[in-house]
Amino acid sequence: MAENRPRTLFDKIWAHHVVETLPDGTALLYIDRHLVHEVTSPQAFEGLRVAGRPVRRPDATIAVVDHNIATDSSRRTGITDPESRLQVDTLEKNVVEFGVPYIPLLDARQGIVHVIGPEQGLSLPGMTIVCGDSHTSTHGAMGALAFGIGTSEVEHVLATQTLLQKPAKNMRVTVDGKLPVGCTAKDIVLAIIGKIGTAGGTGHVIEFAGEAIRALDMAGRMTVCNMSIEAGARAGMVAPDQTTFDYVKGRPYAPKGEAFDRAVAWWSTLPSDPDAVFDKEVFLDAAEIAPMVSWGTSPEDVAPITATVPDPAEAPNETRRAQLERMLQYMGLTPGQKLTELKVDVVFIGSCTNSRIEDIRVAAAIAKGRKVADGVRAMVVPGSGLIKQQAEAEGLDRILTEAGFEWREAGCSMCLGMNPDKLTPGQRCASTSNRNFEGRQGPGGRTHLVSPAMATAAALAGHLADVRDYQPQGSH
Amino acid sequence: MKPFTTLTGVAAPLPKANVDTDQIIPARFLKTIARTGLGKSLFANFRYDEQGQENPDFVLNQAPYRNAEVLIAFENFGCGSSREHAPWALLDFGIRCVIAPDFADIFHNNSFKNGILPVKLPREICAALMEDAKLGGNARITVDLERQVVVRPSGEEIPFEVDPFRKHCLLNGLDDIGQTMQHKPAIDDFEARQRAAQPWLYA
Ligand code: SF4
Numbered sequence: 001m002a003e004n005r006p007r008t009l010f011d012k013i014w015a016h017h018v019v020e021t022l023p024d025g026t027a028l029l030y031i032d033r034h035l036v037h038e039v040t041s042p043q044a045f046e047g048l049r050v051a052g053r054p055v056r057r058p059d060a061t062i063a064v065v066d067h068n069i070a071t072d073s074s075r076r077t078g079i080t081d082p083e084s085r086l087q088v089d090t091l092e093k094n095v096v097e098f099g100v101p102y103i104p105l106l107d108a109r110q111g112i113v114h115v116i117g118p119e120q121g122l123s124l125p126g127m128t129i130v131c132g133d134s135h136t137s138t139h140g141a142m143g144a145l146a147f148g149i150g151t152s153e154v155e156h157v158l159a160t161q162t163l164l165q166k167p168a169k170n171m172r173v174t175v176d177g178k179l180p181v182g183c184t185a186k187d188i189v190l191a192i193i194g195k196i197g198t199a200g201g202t203g204h205v206i207e208f209a210g211e212a213i214r215a216l217d218m219a220g221r222m223t224v225c226n227m228s229i230e231a232g233a234r235a236g237m238v239a240p241d242q243t244t245f246d247y248v249k250g251r252p253y254a255p256k257g258e259a260f261d262r263a264v265a266w267w268s269t270l271p272s273d274p275d276a277v278f279d280k281e282v283f284l285d286a287a288e289i290a291p292m293v294s295w296g297t298s299p300e301d302v303a304p305i306t307a308t309v310p311d312p313a314e315a316p317n318e319t320r321r322a323q324l325e326r327m328l329q330y331m332g333l334t335p336g337q338k339l340t341e342l343k344v345d346v347v348f349i350g351s352c353t354n355s356r357i358e359d360i361r362v363a364a365a366i367a368k369g370r371k372v373a374d375g376v377r378a379m380v381v382p383g384s385g386l387i388k389q390q391a392e393a394e395g396l397d398r399i400l401t402e403a404g405f406e407w408r409e410a411g412c413s414m415c416l417g418m419n420p421d422k423l424t425p426g427q428r429c430a431s432t433s434n435r436n437f438e439g440r441q442g443p444g445g446r447t448h449l450v451s452p453a454m455a456t457a458a459a460l461a462g463h464l465a466d467v468r469d470y471q472p473q474g475s476h
Numbered sequence: 477m478k479p480f481t482t483l484t485g486v487a488a489p490l491p492k493a494n495v496d497t498d499q500i501i502p503a504r505f506l507k508t509i510a511r512t513g514l515g516k517s518l519f520a521n522f523r524y525d526e527q528g529q530e531n532p533d534f535v536l537n538q539a540p541y542r543n544a545e546v547l548i549a550f551e552n553f554g555c556g557s558s559r560e561h562a563p564w565a566l567l568d569f570g571i572r573c574v575i576a577p578d579f580a581d582i583f584h585n586n587s588f589k590n591g592i593l594p595v596k597l598p599r600e601i602c603a604a605l606m607e608d609a610k611l612g613g614n615a616r617i618t619v620d621l622e623r624q625v626v627v628r629p630s631g632e633e634i635p636f637e638v639d640p641f642r643k644h645c646l647l648n649g650l651d652d653i654g655q656t657m658q659h660k661p662a663i664d665d666f667e668a669r670q671r672a673a674q675p676w677l678y679a
Contacts, residue, residue, distance in 0.1 A: 019666045020659055024641045028659055030666050032677055040559070042509035053653070059679035068507070083507035090509045127677070134558040134582065150560035150586040152652070160656045162663060198494070199552050202581060232555070234581055255676035263676055298494065319493065416503045425526075437498045437556060439521055 006273035008170045009239050010205045013145040013270065017128045019162055029165045032127040034157050035113050036063040036100065038091040039418075040132030044155035045094040055098045056161045062122060063095050064103045066112045070420050071381050071408040075105060084419065098158075111384025111410040114138040114352035118222065119384055121251025125240035125267040130157055135352050135434065136235075137228045141221035142248070143240030143270055145205070148229065168234045169279040171204035172272075175212040177286035182468040184362070185220030186354060186432065186451035188212060188284075189227040190292035194302040196282055201233030204280060207272060208238050212286035218247040219358035226353045227434050230299040239271035291467050293339055294436045294449040296327040301436075303339065305454065305466045311335035330438055331446050332426065339464050342448070346429040347378040347459040348441070349405075349452050351415035354432035355383030357390050359452040363405075364396040365472040366456040372404030373462025379406040379421070381413040405459065417442040430458035477591045479649035483572055484618040485545030488535050489606035495549050496556030497583065501565040514561055515568030536569070540613035546573045548605050553594075554583025563590040573619045575626065577602055588642045589652065593621060595636045604628075621647060 007015070019028040034057075041063070048055070055061060068084035069075055079085040088105070095102040103109050109116060113131055117123035117139050125143035130136060132154040139146035153163055173192055193200070206228050213224065221238045228236025238244075245264050248254045255263045290304035303310075312328065312335065315321035328335065333342070349355070349363050363380060372378045380400050382388040388410055391397055397407045414421040415433040417440065423429055425444025432455050433440075436447035448464060457465040505517040522534045530537045536544065547566070553576040554562060563586045566574070574587065575595045587594045597605070608615045608629050618627035621643060625633040645652070671678050 020662045022641065024639070026641055028656065028662070030663070030670070039506055043511050043560075046510065047653075051653070060677070081507075086509060087507055124676075132558065132560075134556075148558040148582060150558055150563075150582060150589065152560060152586065152589040156653050156656065159653050160663065161667075162656060162659075164652060164656065198555060199578075202552075202578075232552075232580065259676045263674070266674070323493075418503050418506065435498075435556070437496055439502055440498060443502075443504075443521070443526075 006276040008272040008276045008278065009143065009207055009237055009270055010145060010168065010170055011276070013126055013128065014167060016126065026164050026166055028162050029128060030162055031130050031157050032060060033117070033122055033129040034061045035117055035122070035129070035131035035136070036061060036154065037067060037113050037131070037133065038065045038087040039067045040151050041094065041154055042087060042090045043151050044132070044158060045098065047155040048098070048158055053159045055100060055158045058099045058101065060161065061158070062101045062103065063091060064110060064113050064116060065091060065105055067412045067416070067418050069105060069411045071411045071413045075409055081420070108385040108389060111382070111387065112352045112355065112412055114226065115355060115383030115387070118142055118218065118247070119251070119386060121248060121254030124248060124254065124263070125244055126270055130163065134229045135226050137233070138222050138226040138352055140225040140228065140235050140237035141218060143238060143244055143267065145235055145237065147235040168205045169203050171201055171206045171233065171280040171282070172278040173206055173208050173282045173284070174210035175208065175284045175286050176210040177212060179212055179215070179286045179289060182291050182453065182466075183289050184451045184453055185216050185223040187289050187292045188286065189224045190294065190299070190302045190449060191284060191289045192282070193227065193231045193299050194292070195284065196231055198230060198298055198300045199232040201228060201231040204233050205235045205237065206231065206233045208236060213238060214241065217358060218243060219356040222356070223353055227299070230434055240267045241271070291451065291454050293454065293464055294447070295331065295333065295339060297330055297436055297438050299434070299436060299449060301327065302449070305339055305464065307339055309333045309335055309337045309339065332428070340466060342428060342464045344376060344430045344448075344458050344463060345427040346414070346423060347376060347455050348381070348414040348429055348431040348433065349379065349455050350381030350383070350413050351433035352383065352412075353434045354452045355381060355387065357387050359432065360387070360391045360396050361394070363452045363456045364399040366453060366467065366470050367403040367405065367460065368399050369473050370403055370460050372459045376459055376462050377406070378404060378459035379408055379414070381408045382410050384410045414441050416440055417445070430455045430464060477649045477651055480572060480591055480593050480621055480646045482618065482620040482622065483545055484616050486540050486543055486613055487546035487548055487575075487605065487609040487617045488541040488544035489609040490535060490547055490549040491606055493550035494552045494555055497554060497559050497562040498556050500554070500562040501559065506559060506561050508561070511564050512568055514565035515570070518565040518569045543570065545570055546575060546617055546619060547571050548575045548602055548609055550599065550602060551577045553579050555580040558582045560586045560590070563587050563592050567592055575602060575605060588646060591646065591649065593619065593638075593646060595619065595626060597626070597634060597636055601634060
């Protein structure tokens with residue numbers, strides 16, 4: 001019987017959510033949680049209004065503002081950019097009109113949608129979770145099927161709580177072994193993308209497995225799943241385990257008491273069966289991973305920090321050579337140059353990839369007792385208001401500001417050029433975000449993707465630096 | 477949604493792989509609350525210089541291609557963010573069909589939902605079509621969805637694959653939500669079952 005076939009984590013969650021299968025194999029998939037933000041929702045609400053349709057399950061929906069907002073004190077006095085203000089105002093009107101729960105800008109729980117979902121217990125194991133944002137893959141770290149959708153689909157979910165979806169293929173990326181000192185979840189995922197490329201996961205849902213993934217805390221797993229989209233995958237996920245359950249327990253929207261025990265019993269049935277077959281398998285040895293940095297304008301163009309800038313003359317073909325030349329020109333790099341020689345103007349620690357309390361603790365541990373290099377603007381932007389409070393309670397903000405970092409309010413900030421935090425043309429930035437496309441952090445800006453530890457090292461050194469030379473002081 | 481049946485028009489060659497959505501429509505133009513008006517910002521970083529002047533070298537600024545209805549590119553078209561502004565910008569410019577060796581998943585989905593037909597053809601064929609397209613206004617390409625063929629200016633027909641359900645929706649301009657609403661009883665049943673088994677998912 002087909003039901004007895006060994007199944008993957010993805011297969012199981014998928015099967016639990018199929019409302020109906022259409023004759024051509026498309027599934028009508030039920031969506032348990034819908035996260036809404038100001039950029040990709042206005043036209044969806046516009047569509048509902050025009051068609052006279054209500055939101056089917058406001059209780060399964062939650063809205064927040066994150067992309068457009070300022071991350072300094074000016075956010076309290078209102079948004080100055082008229083277009084940004086219009087998007088935020090529009091969302092605020094829409095949530096009232098359609099009865100959707102909303103976390104307002106000045107609420108302590110406000111933050112980046114992919115940070116607050118897990119933080120509030122809105123994202124739970126076994127769920128189907130969507131948001132009009134590609135980095136929805138982050139929530140897959142909970143052991144959920146979470147993926148980004150377009151605005152038409154946002155409207156579809158608001159109206160029907162379902163989506164029309166074709167099943168994805170199964171891919172497993174196994175990272176065994178122990179991660180060396182100085183390496184983090186970010187280095188794992190950059191190494192994976194470097195290995196499989198930005199189309200390596202196309203059409204697949206990636207399950208991240210193996211000893212090194214199991215050893216990660218939830219923040220690390222979120223970092224890895226966050227960037228599955230940069231590997232081209234539809235979603236990324238990690239099987240729920242005790243680490244997951246401990247994280248979920250007690251969160252505001254998580255089940256409580258007896259319901260929690262029942263939930264854990266069900267969640268425990270979700271991990272892939274031991275003999276489940278994957279359409280594609282990739283293996284990495286964690287011990288061979290080094291602190292990584294991207295040098296090009298695609299997230300697959302990464303190298304260990306000890307490497308040099310590649311030479312287009314050595315490209316395997318003409319297309320690649322032309323692409324490399326264009327990248328090096330845009331990035332202002334010379335072939336053969338050491339990556340550690342690249343001076344940085346800006347350091348950005350934040351984004352839904354790396355703005356959790358664990359990330360900020362790492363940055364503070366390395367920055368403690370040291371100073372940001374002259375001429376470098378270094379900023380730390382917590383992923384949510386609650387993370388900011390937690391960091392302040394631990395005194396991390398003081399360590400960071402004493403070292404010369406800016407300590408800011410929660411939001412997407414310099415991850416993308418949509419709010420006041422932007423690079424100016426030609427500026428070079430060590431960034432803990434997830435995309436290094438041309439102009440992503442502002443027109444002409446040059447992005448190097450790194451871990452929070454590596455970003456901190458770059459801020460202190462004034463150039464891209466090997467974090468292994470900057471171990472925390474005074475720790476024994 | 478406007479039905480897509482058959483289209484005959486100028487095709488613009490964009491011989492690039494990995495054309496990402498940040499290139500199609502840079503983030504600074506996403507601050508809209510309506511679906512129209514984005515055509516002027518399509519490929520803005522290529523089309524305009526820092527002073528906002530048109531760059532005459534970029535294909536969409538050249539005479540015949542200002543009216544392009546088809547765009548031909550290389551691998552992994554539409555990678556990057558999930559922004560639906562990318563198909564909106566293409567559509568608002570007048571492009572209703574993109575031909576490439578393959579597409580990023582989300583962009584591929586978003587195209588169909590907005591009445592844009594993404595056509596997958598092998599790289600050699602895309603390269604040949606680009607050569608046709610370089611003839612500008614003298615070389616019209618026909619994309620016939622009903623018959624699933626691209627017709628070169630020479631009259632040669634190149635067949636392509638398309639999902640039957642998506643084809644049906646595109647040919648008839650059918651909106652997905654209206655279709656799904658017909659399954660309401662099944663959705664109601666699903667919710668009743670799930671509520672019993674996992675009550676914590678319901679507030
Ligand atoms: S932090 Fe960056 S990647 Fe994450 S949701 Fe915001 S803009 Fe998108």
